[in-house]
Amino acid sequence: MLLAPLAAVGLAVVMAPAGTFHVRRREDSAIGMNAVLPALAVVVAWGRFGPYSF
Template sequence: MNLALWIAAGLLAAVALTGGISKTFVPKEKLAAAHGGGWTEDAGTGFVKTLGVLELLAAVGLILPAVVDVAPVLAPVTAVCWLLLMVGAMITHGRRGESGFVMLNLIYFLLAAFVAWGRFGPESFIG
């Protein structure tokens, strides 16, 4: 179970890192032209960059606190925050009729729910 939780957290961290780098450092116009990036046309640059920074923080928060054993409770807390981010992503893509991205965000949601459940529950870093 512990290995499965680490794999799930690692996958989510990789997704968050990739998304965070692109939203933070790629110009909004270029993101809007990319497949699945059309939603950025309706969002302000500051909002897109803020989401990017949050995703970069999520990439760090899912892994680093547990690895260095400093405030390891932040790993499942970050997974819960990722759940909220994915709800917003599913709503955004759903409104745009992008069902494929809704399903992808649902997979990320389920992975984060697994990490949160496992790290708050049977394989907790707390205690």
């Protein structure tokens, strides 16, 4: 029950520096995925840790 939100937080933490890496190298095709994955991970973590968690 606790592993999914921790994995989501870990993914969001790892993808933040990855996004800055791709921005600095001007790899435009990878920037979109680096924006979508952390956003989805934050939604999952908020859903699992949040006030209405199930």
